[in-house]
Amino acid sequence: MTRPEIGEKLRQVMKESVRKELDWQNVTENSRIAELGFDSLSILDLVYDVQQAFAIDFDAEELVGVRTVDDLVSFLEARLQ
Amino acid sequence: MNAKRQVVVTGMGLITPLGLDEQTFWQNMLAGRSAIRRISAFDVAELYKAKNGAEVDSEQLAAALEAAKIRASDRTVDMGLLAASAALASAGLLDAEGRCTEKGVATIIGSGGGPILTVEEGYRRFAELGDRGMRPTSIIRGMLNVICSHLSMRYRLTGPNYMVVSACTSSTNAMGIAFRMIRDGYADRALCGGTESFFASLVYRCWDKLGVMSTNPDPAAASRPFDTNRDGFVLGEGAGMLVLESLEQAKARGAVIRGEIAGYGESSDAEHMTRPSVEGQVRAMRAALESAETSADEIGFVNAHGTATKTNDECESKSVREVLGGSADRVPVASNKSFFGHMLGASGAVETAAALLGLECGRVPPNLNLVNPDPLCNLNLVGKDAIDVNASVVMKNSFGFGGNNAVLILRKAPVG
Known part of the structure; x- marks a missing residue:
């Protein structure tokens, strides 16, 4: 899976997972995940949805340091290799 | 208070x-x-x-x-x-x-x-x-x-x-x-x-x-x-x-009043998980009437629990007849479940809405599929067509597994 493919798929997963109405046109790679409407609870669902969509396993604690959409793409890219 | x-x-x-x-x-x-x-x-x-x-x-x-x-x-x-x-x-x-x-x-x-x-x-x-x-x-x-x-x-x-x-x-x-x-x-x-x-x-x-x-x-x-x-x-x-x-x-606040909840009665059979009891149902209906400070004579129609199981309908018929007494041959009884089945925990609310609509427009929807009324369900059952009623009070029954009985008395608007 290429990096742009991961980015596109992640975008879809996030769209379906987030509960807040968002203008996705304005969401960029540098957008901070915490500012996209995910809180401490809904981030648990996002982690789950990402795991299911990409068929990988990781602990939520491993995401320490992941702040932006781009950080998450990099994390997934490393995991998927 | x-x-x-x-x-x-x-x-x-x-x-x-x-x-x-x-x-x-x-x-x-x-x-x-x-x-x-x-x-x-x-x-x-x-x-x-x-x-x-x-x-x-x-x-x-x-x-x-x-x-x-x-x-x-x-x-x-x-x-x-x-x-x-x-x-x-x-x-x-x-x-x-x-x-x-x-x-x-x-x-x-x-x-x-x-x-x-x-x-x-x-x-x-x-x-x-x-x-x-x-x-x-x-x-x-x-x-x-x-x-x-x-x-x-x-x-x-x-x-x-x-x-x-x-x-x-x-x-x-x-x-x-x-x-x-x-x-x-x-x-x-x-x-x-x-x-x-x-x-x-x-x-x-x-x-x-x-x-x-x-x-x-x-x-x-x-x-x-x-x-x-x-x-x-x-x-x-x-x-x-x-x-x-x-x-x-x-x-x-000038709200439109659709009807009144005039009374509520509830009881437990304390007998059997699925087999209802006339005694328990009668207690709930009488408690509801008492709560509404009304009597069986005032009831214009009954919106029945009427699940279409052998046991419920026979038991409910006996209970309703016992409570209505001399009015039982007059008061129309219908079950909305003939239209949309049994919504279980939602059934009472949807059927109460139907009963309020019936009070508002003076109509009681039919008992669909009532072709051969069961002689053990000896009530004035509404037939296959909706009927006109001039009712100002309705009794709404709900009974549930576990021996629960809950009954509302509804009154037509305007109230007060």
Whole structure:
């Protein structure tokens, strides 16, 4: 899976997972995940949805340091290799 | 504490197999249209003995959710949110942002299974994927009160907020509790009612195995309350919500009054999990009449529990006859379940809405499929056509597994 493919798929997963109405046109790679409407609870669902969509396993604690959409793409890219 | 206050209905919301709004629902009832079809939510071709159901149209439901900007989560929650929105809007209690304009509104909701479809999905994921399939938010998605909590959060209802769980009496109990809260001065307003769905392959099969549902091959003929050839109930799904408020508060803000909850009675048989008792039902009906400070002579029609099981209809007929006494040969009795099956925990609320609509327009919808009235159901049963009635008081019965009995007395508007 290429990096742009991961980015596109992640975008879809996030769209379906987030509960807040968002203008996705304005969401960029540098957008901070915490500012996209995910809180401490809904981030648990996002982690789950990402795991299911990409068929990988990781602990939520491993995401320490992941702040932006781009950080998450990099994390997934490393995991998927 | 204040003296007892009158409690009126100022809003109604219905999401049902007969329509996703009050008018469509009621017109379909008066026209005698059954909502019962072969189940479409999952494949019933094999394994399932009972293949009929009354399902809410999924395409219409999805469109309604989208229009209301509600993200689909759990079908039972979703239907409850939509019915609540319609009830609060029709009561004139929502602002431009869809938030409740009044403080302290209670949210008292009945459901037998709650978000059981989500629970089934959770088990399915676990069975397929093991620990990896378990959602970290399973608890807060699967707890019973996820329903009333979503209603409270979305519409900013800041009063008491909890579920009532008593199988098929759930929403009638919920409305009764809300009625008492307002009558006795603990709240001025309440959103109350019920929501329910069991249309998923595993939980539906649980019902199927119990052997209480009709196996009639003809869906439209399957739900036949009080008919000699009835062979069990048909499962339905849906949500019904009412807004109740004190008469003074409703008048003070110029609300349209749809009817009055005049009394409520409840009892437990304390005998058997599934076999009802005449004695227990009679106690609940008499308690409701006493609570409404009225008598059986005043009752204009009875909206029956009428599930179409052999046991319920025979037992309920005896109970109603005992309570009505000399009026039993006069008072029309009908079961709405002949149209949309048994919505379990939501049935009482949806049927109470139908009873209020009947009071408003002086019409009682028919007992569909009542071809050969069971001589053991010796009541003045409405036939295959809707009838005109000049009624100002209705008795609404709900009975449930576990030996629960709940009865509301409704009075026609204007009241006061």
